Amino acid sequence: MSLNIKFWGVRGSLPSSPAPTDWTNHIEGILRNFFSSGYSDISQVSKFIQKAEIPLLGGYGAATTCVEVHTARCQLIIDGGSGIRNLSESLMSGTTGRTKGPFHILMTHFHWDHVIGLPFFVPHFIPGSEVHYYGVQSDLEQLIRGIFRRPYFPVPFEELKARVYFHVLEPRKPVKIEDFTVTPYLLDHPDPCWGYKIQSQGKTYAHCVDTEGTRVTALELGDDLPLYQGVDLMYFDAQYTLPELAEKANWGHSAAQVGLDIALREEIGQVLFAHHDPGARIEQVQELKRQTREYYESRQRFAADRNQTLPAVSWDFAYEGLEIKL
């Protein structure tokens, strides 16, 4: 049995897709690339596409934060950004055999980009289905009820057909939810935001979005250090470049280099960066990737020059629809 993580929404702040004219220019670039790579025939299109990196063709996605963590038997959902709509469609298609749940939704915080999709999670409207919300916020129930309220949404909470339950979590205290052990830790974000350490099948996933990563050293992280320890995959906020991070202090988002520093120290084998800026197009995320590679290689070189070894970290920028098996 494996622990699987699927990223249904990786955009930050606001759902955002390039404008039609930007897509048209992008498609022109792909077509030019097809012919300049030596292909010339329609029968070669599939081969060309299979060889390409998915986000270089299709982009990183428009939907905001929603991550599914699942085993063969059960599932957790982290946040209800606009990505939860596609997850909901997939659940309702019947292929999972779980149209009535119970569904377990962990809330990190309540900024718009993490709640905007919740009213479109169809199980809320199905008689007999069961939806459980979890969060550290003591007013969790009022916060969720407030999302289903006129005139922002036409169906008030009282008219939902599902049985909805609320579970207020204690900071840093593990809880068992079906196959998972879930522990909330504080991130560096306004209002605030709670990350989750999720353990199952002998594997550990650390969800660290949204965070500015202002605390990096073990001493600074203090009681929240365990979020980053013994982790197989860390999902980390990398909305900004390093100079942008300096300009946007206290905005609550980070840069990939900060996540890499933590990963190298804590020997985290795999890192995915996300919360892509709503204005970031494919080329900009690729530029973040180039800067991250430069930083990673310089850290490795610096260590090698001093006869030290740093652990290898496999890292990338997440795109919508990406699925990882641990």
Ligand SMILES: [Zn+2]
């Ligand atoms: Zn966010």
Ligand SMILES: [Zn+2]
């Ligand atoms: Zn936020």
